[in-house]
Amino acid sequence: MRDLQQVLNEIAAEAAGDEDRGVVAQYIPELAKVDAKQFGIAVTLPDGTVLSAGDSATGFSIQSVSKVFTLALALGKLGDSVWSRVGREPSGNPFNSIVQLEQEKGRPRNPFINAGAIAVVDLIMAGHQPKEAIGEIIQFFRHLADDDSILIDEHVARSETAHGDRNASLAHFMRSFGNIHHPVDHVLGVYFHQCALVMNCRQLSRAGLFLASQGRDPVTGAQVVSEQRARRINAIMLTCGHYDGSGEFAFRVGLPGKSGVGGGILAIAPGKASIAVWSPGLDRVGNSKLGTAALEQLARRMDWTVFGA
Protein backbone atom coordinates (compact mmCIF):
# COMPACT_ATOMS: atom_id res chain seq x y z
CA MET A 1 0.00 0.00 0.00
CA ARG A 2 1.26 3.49 -0.85
CA ASP A 3 2.16 6.07 1.78
CA LEU A 4 -1.11 7.95 2.34
CA GLN A 5 0.37 11.41 2.98
CA GLN A 6 2.44 11.14 -0.18
CA VAL A 7 -0.62 10.12 -2.20
CA LEU A 8 -2.60 13.09 -0.82
CA ASN A 9 0.25 15.47 -1.70
CA GLU A 10 0.37 14.09 -5.25
CA ILE A 11 -3.38 14.40 -5.69
CA ALA A 12 -3.42 18.01 -4.40
CA ALA A 13 -0.54 18.90 -6.73
CA GLU A 14 -2.34 17.33 -9.71
CA ALA A 15 -5.53 19.22 -8.83
CA ALA A 16 -3.65 22.53 -8.55
CA GLY A 17 -2.43 22.11 -12.14
CA ASP A 18 -5.80 21.13 -13.60
CA GLU A 19 -7.33 23.84 -15.82
CA ASP A 20 -10.67 22.12 -16.37
CA ARG A 21 -12.27 22.69 -12.97
CA GLY A 22 -16.02 22.73 -13.74
CA VAL A 23 -18.41 25.55 -12.91
CA VAL A 24 -19.22 26.94 -9.46
CA ALA A 25 -22.95 26.64 -8.53
CA GLN A 26 -24.82 29.63 -9.91
CA TYR A 27 -28.36 29.24 -8.53
CA ILE A 28 -27.37 30.25 -4.99
CA PRO A 29 -25.80 33.71 -5.51
CA GLU A 30 -23.67 33.49 -2.37
CA LEU A 31 -22.05 30.26 -3.66
CA ALA A 32 -21.44 31.75 -7.11
CA LYS A 33 -18.87 34.09 -5.49
CA VAL A 34 -16.57 31.24 -4.36
CA ASP A 35 -13.11 31.01 -6.02
CA ALA A 36 -13.03 27.87 -8.22
CA LYS A 37 -9.25 27.52 -7.88
CA GLN A 38 -9.44 25.96 -4.42
CA PHE A 39 -8.93 22.29 -3.63
CA GLY A 40 -8.66 20.47 -0.32
CA ILE A 41 -8.61 16.86 0.80
CA ALA A 42 -8.52 15.17 4.23
CA VAL A 43 -8.60 11.58 5.43
CA THR A 44 -9.47 10.53 8.97
CA LEU A 45 -8.23 7.07 9.94
CA PRO A 46 -9.95 4.78 12.47
CA ASP A 47 -7.53 5.85 15.23
CA GLY A 48 -8.60 9.49 14.71
CA THR A 49 -5.45 10.60 12.86
CA VAL A 50 -6.25 13.23 10.22
CA LEU A 51 -4.01 13.54 7.16
CA SER A 52 -4.62 16.27 4.62
CA ALA A 53 -3.35 18.30 1.67
CA GLY A 54 -4.27 21.46 -0.22
CA ASP A 55 -6.89 23.86 1.20
CA SER A 56 -8.01 21.32 3.78
CA ALA A 57 -8.42 23.91 6.55
CA THR A 58 -10.56 26.30 4.47
CA GLY A 59 -14.25 26.25 5.35
CA PHE A 60 -16.87 25.72 2.65
CA SER A 61 -20.64 25.38 2.46
CA ILE A 62 -21.32 21.68 2.96
CA GLN A 63 -24.78 21.87 1.35
CA SER A 64 -26.14 18.40 0.52
CA VAL A 65 -23.33 16.56 2.28
CA SER A 66 -25.31 17.54 5.41
CA LYS A 67 -28.10 15.17 4.31
CA VAL A 68 -26.10 12.11 5.41
CA PHE A 69 -25.94 13.46 8.94
CA THR A 70 -29.56 14.61 9.18
CA LEU A 71 -30.59 11.13 7.99
CA ALA A 72 -28.51 9.59 10.79
CA LEU A 73 -30.04 12.04 13.28
CA ALA A 74 -33.61 11.29 12.13
CA LEU A 75 -33.02 7.52 12.26
CA GLY A 76 -31.64 7.88 15.77
CA LYS A 77 -34.67 9.87 16.93
CA LEU A 78 -37.45 8.06 15.08
CA GLY A 79 -36.05 4.70 14.05
CA ASP A 80 -37.21 2.89 10.94
CA SER A 81 -40.49 4.86 10.85
CA VAL A 82 -38.44 7.35 8.79
CA TRP A 83 -38.92 4.96 5.85
CA SER A 84 -42.67 5.48 5.82
CA ARG A 85 -42.02 9.07 4.77
CA VAL A 86 -39.10 8.68 2.37
CA GLY A 87 -37.88 5.84 0.13
CA ARG A 88 -34.44 4.46 -0.55
CA GLU A 89 -34.29 4.03 -4.30
CA PRO A 90 -32.07 6.01 -6.63
CA SER A 91 -34.11 8.60 -8.49
CA GLY A 92 -32.12 8.82 -11.72
CA ASN A 93 -33.20 12.45 -11.75
CA PRO A 94 -31.58 15.78 -10.83
CA PHE A 95 -31.42 16.62 -7.11
CA ASN A 96 -34.18 19.22 -7.32
CA SER A 97 -36.57 17.37 -9.65
CA ILE A 98 -40.31 17.30 -8.92
CA VAL A 99 -41.49 14.80 -11.57
CA GLN A 100 -41.56 11.60 -9.48
CA LEU A 101 -43.27 13.28 -6.53
CA GLU A 102 -46.61 13.42 -8.30
CA GLN A 103 -46.53 9.82 -9.49
CA GLU A 104 -45.37 8.58 -6.09
CA LYS A 105 -47.88 10.58 -4.05
CA GLY A 106 -45.52 12.97 -2.34
CA ARG A 107 -43.12 10.35 -0.96
CA PRO A 108 -39.61 11.22 -2.17
CA ARG A 109 -37.48 8.49 -3.70
CA ASN A 110 -34.63 8.82 -1.18
CA PRO A 111 -33.37 11.05 1.67
CA PHE A 112 -30.60 12.67 -0.42
CA ILE A 113 -32.59 14.37 -3.18
CA ASN A 114 -33.86 17.75 -2.01
CA ALA A 115 -37.46 16.56 -1.50
CA GLY A 116 -36.27 13.65 0.65
CA ALA A 117 -33.98 15.81 2.76
CA ILE A 118 -36.80 18.32 3.32
CA ALA A 119 -39.07 15.46 4.51
CA VAL A 120 -36.27 14.32 6.87
CA VAL A 121 -36.07 17.85 8.32
CA ASP A 122 -39.82 17.79 8.90
CA LEU A 123 -39.31 14.56 10.89
CA ILE A 124 -36.46 16.03 12.96
CA MET A 125 -38.64 19.06 13.78
CA ALA A 126 -41.31 17.03 15.61
CA GLY A 127 -41.97 18.81 18.90
CA HIS A 128 -39.44 21.57 18.17
CA GLN A 129 -39.49 25.17 17.09
CA PRO A 130 -37.31 25.81 14.01
CA LYS A 131 -34.59 27.46 16.10
CA GLU A 132 -34.39 24.42 18.40
CA ALA A 133 -34.17 22.05 15.44
CA ILE A 134 -31.35 24.11 13.93
CA GLY A 135 -29.61 24.00 17.32
CA GLU A 136 -29.98 20.24 17.52
CA ILE A 137 -28.54 19.77 14.02
CA ILE A 138 -25.53 22.01 14.64
CA GLN A 139 -24.84 20.28 17.96
CA PHE A 140 -24.88 16.91 16.22
CA PHE A 141 -22.22 18.09 13.76
CA ARG A 142 -20.08 19.59 16.51
CA HIS A 143 -20.32 16.37 18.51
CA LEU A 144 -19.35 14.19 15.51
CA ALA A 145 -16.51 16.46 14.40
CA ASP A 146 -15.43 16.87 18.03
CA ASP A 147 -15.23 20.60 17.31
CA ASP A 148 -17.44 23.30 18.85
CA SER A 149 -16.28 25.97 16.43
CA ILE A 150 -18.53 24.75 13.57
CA LEU A 151 -21.01 27.44 12.49
CA ILE A 152 -23.73 28.21 9.96
CA ASP A 153 -23.15 30.92 7.33
CA GLU A 154 -26.25 33.12 7.64
CA HIS A 155 -25.47 34.83 4.33
CA VAL A 156 -25.68 31.53 2.50
CA ALA A 157 -28.87 30.55 4.34
CA ARG A 158 -30.46 33.89 3.43
CA SER A 159 -29.23 33.73 -0.15
CA GLU A 160 -30.86 30.34 -0.54
CA THR A 161 -34.09 31.47 1.11
CA ALA A 162 -34.31 34.36 -1.34
CA HIS A 163 -33.86 31.99 -4.30
CA GLY A 164 -35.62 28.93 -2.90
CA ASP A 165 -38.66 28.72 -5.14
CA ARG A 166 -37.82 25.22 -6.35
CA ASN A 167 -37.44 23.82 -2.83
CA ALA A 168 -40.59 25.66 -1.72
CA SER A 169 -42.45 23.99 -4.59
CA LEU A 170 -41.20 20.55 -3.54
CA ALA A 171 -42.20 21.19 0.08
CA HIS A 172 -45.68 22.50 -0.76
CA PHE A 173 -46.24 19.62 -3.14
CA MET A 174 -45.32 17.09 -0.45
CA ARG A 175 -47.46 18.94 2.10
CA SER A 176 -50.48 18.61 -0.20
CA PHE A 177 -50.03 14.82 0.13
CA GLY A 178 -49.69 15.06 3.92
CA ASN A 179 -45.97 14.26 3.86
CA ILE A 180 -44.88 17.57 5.42
CA HIS A 181 -46.46 18.25 8.80
CA HIS A 182 -45.00 21.63 9.76
CA PRO A 183 -45.49 24.98 8.00
CA VAL A 184 -43.42 25.00 4.82
CA ASP A 185 -41.53 28.20 5.68
CA HIS A 186 -40.45 26.68 9.01
CA VAL A 187 -39.23 23.45 7.40
CA LEU A 188 -37.37 25.32 4.67
CA GLY A 189 -35.80 27.64 7.23
CA VAL A 190 -34.28 24.65 9.02
CA TYR A 191 -33.30 22.94 5.75
CA PHE A 192 -31.52 26.02 4.39
CA HIS A 193 -29.59 26.46 7.64
CA GLN A 194 -28.54 22.81 7.61
CA CYS A 195 -27.22 23.24 4.05
CA ALA A 196 -25.39 26.47 5.03
CA LEU A 197 -23.18 24.75 7.63
CA VAL A 198 -19.53 25.66 7.08
CA MET A 199 -16.89 22.98 7.57
CA ASN A 200 -13.44 22.30 6.25
CA CYS A 201 -12.23 18.96 4.87
CA ARG A 202 -10.52 18.01 8.13
CA GLN A 203 -13.68 18.58 10.16
CA LEU A 204 -15.92 16.86 7.63
CA SER A 205 -13.78 13.74 7.35
CA ARG A 206 -13.65 13.54 11.15
CA ALA A 207 -17.45 13.89 11.39
CA GLY A 208 -17.94 10.99 8.96
CA LEU A 209 -15.63 8.62 10.80
CA PHE A 210 -18.49 6.71 12.46
CA LEU A 211 -19.63 5.54 9.03
CA ALA A 212 -16.22 3.95 8.43
CA SER A 213 -16.21 2.38 11.90
CA GLN A 214 -19.40 0.32 12.27
CA GLY A 215 -21.47 3.25 13.48
CA ARG A 216 -19.16 4.00 16.38
CA ASP A 217 -16.85 6.95 16.89
CA PRO A 218 -13.66 5.04 17.69
CA VAL A 219 -12.04 8.08 19.31
CA THR A 220 -14.75 8.99 21.82
CA GLY A 221 -16.30 5.51 21.98
CA ALA A 222 -19.79 6.92 21.27
CA GLN A 223 -22.09 4.58 19.32
CA VAL A 224 -23.59 7.11 16.91
CA VAL A 225 -25.80 4.63 15.02
CA SER A 226 -25.98 0.84 15.13
CA GLU A 227 -23.60 -1.16 12.93
CA GLN A 228 -26.47 -2.23 10.69
CA ARG A 229 -27.63 1.36 10.32
CA ALA A 230 -24.15 2.54 9.37
CA ARG A 231 -24.06 -0.14 6.64
CA ARG A 232 -27.44 0.98 5.38
CA ILE A 233 -26.51 4.68 5.32
CA ASN A 234 -23.41 3.71 3.32
CA ALA A 235 -25.60 1.70 0.95
CA ILE A 236 -27.83 4.71 0.32
CA MET A 237 -24.77 6.92 -0.18
CA LEU A 238 -23.50 4.52 -2.82
CA THR A 239 -26.81 4.24 -4.67
CA CYS A 240 -28.22 7.76 -4.22
CA GLY A 241 -25.42 10.04 -2.95
CA HIS A 242 -24.64 11.64 -6.31
CA TYR A 243 -28.19 11.86 -7.71
CA ASP A 244 -28.26 11.05 -11.42
CA GLY A 245 -24.48 10.74 -11.25
CA SER A 246 -24.54 7.96 -8.61
CA GLY A 247 -23.87 5.12 -11.04
CA GLU A 248 -20.94 6.97 -12.57
CA PHE A 249 -19.49 7.75 -9.12
CA ALA A 250 -19.76 4.09 -8.04
CA PHE A 251 -18.14 3.05 -11.33
CA ARG A 252 -15.25 5.50 -11.04
CA VAL A 253 -14.64 5.62 -7.26
CA GLY A 254 -16.19 2.42 -5.89
CA LEU A 255 -16.95 3.89 -2.46
CA PRO A 256 -20.12 5.30 -0.85
CA GLY A 257 -20.10 9.07 -1.26
CA LYS A 258 -22.26 12.12 -0.77
CA SER A 259 -21.79 15.31 -2.73
CA GLY A 260 -22.87 18.89 -2.12
CA VAL A 261 -23.37 21.76 -4.51
CA GLY A 262 -20.72 23.72 -2.57
CA GLY A 263 -18.20 21.28 -4.11
CA GLY A 264 -17.68 19.02 -1.10
CA ILE A 265 -17.83 15.22 -1.14
CA LEU A 266 -17.72 12.83 1.83
CA ALA A 267 -16.61 9.31 0.90
CA ILE A 268 -16.35 6.27 3.14
CA ALA A 269 -13.90 3.37 2.88
CA PRO A 270 -15.44 1.06 5.50
CA GLY A 271 -12.94 -0.05 8.12
CA LYS A 272 -10.24 2.10 6.54
CA ALA A 273 -11.01 5.79 6.27
CA SER A 274 -13.44 8.69 6.14
CA ILE A 275 -12.49 11.05 3.32
CA ALA A 276 -13.57 14.63 2.61
CA VAL A 277 -12.63 16.46 -0.55
CA TRP A 278 -13.60 19.92 -1.74
CA SER A 279 -13.28 21.80 -4.98
CA PRO A 280 -16.09 24.25 -5.82
CA GLY A 281 -16.31 23.68 -9.59
CA LEU A 282 -19.11 21.26 -10.48
CA ASP A 283 -19.75 18.84 -13.31
CA ARG A 284 -22.93 18.80 -15.39
CA VAL A 285 -25.02 17.03 -12.71
CA GLY A 286 -23.84 19.25 -9.85
CA ASN A 287 -21.07 17.16 -8.28
CA SER A 288 -17.51 18.43 -7.68
CA LYS A 289 -15.45 17.82 -10.82
CA LEU A 290 -11.99 17.73 -9.30
CA GLY A 291 -13.34 16.22 -6.09
CA THR A 292 -14.62 13.18 -7.97
CA ALA A 293 -11.36 12.87 -9.92
CA ALA A 294 -9.37 13.11 -6.68
CA LEU A 295 -11.43 10.37 -5.02
CA GLU A 296 -11.02 8.17 -8.08
CA GLN A 297 -7.25 8.54 -7.80
CA LEU A 298 -7.16 8.11 -4.03
CA ALA A 299 -9.26 4.93 -4.14
CA ARG A 300 -7.12 3.53 -6.94
CA ARG A 301 -3.74 4.37 -5.40
CA MET A 302 -4.70 3.17 -1.90
CA ASP A 303 -6.66 0.19 -3.26
CA TRP A 304 -9.79 1.24 -1.34
CA THR A 305 -13.07 -0.15 -2.66
CA VAL A 306 -16.25 -1.78 -1.40
CA PHE A 307 -16.19 -4.16 -4.39
CA GLY A 308 -12.88 -5.93 -3.75
CA ALA A 309 -11.83 -8.94 -1.72
Ligand code: DON
Ligand atom coordinates in the same frame (compact mmCIF):
# COMPACT_ATOMS: atom_id res chain seq x y z
O1 DON B 1 -31.41 22.76 -1.73
C1 DON B 1 -30.49 22.96 -2.49
O2 DON B 1 -30.63 23.07 -3.69
C2 DON B 1 -29.09 23.05 -1.88
N1 DON B 1 -29.18 23.62 -0.56
C3 DON B 1 -28.46 21.72 -1.76
C4 DON B 1 -28.34 20.99 -3.08
C5 DON B 1 -27.08 20.22 -3.22
O3 DON B 1 -26.12 20.40 -2.53
C6 DON B 1 -27.02 19.28 -4.37
N2 DON B 1 -25.74 18.64 -4.43
N3 DON B 1 -24.98 18.35 -5.25
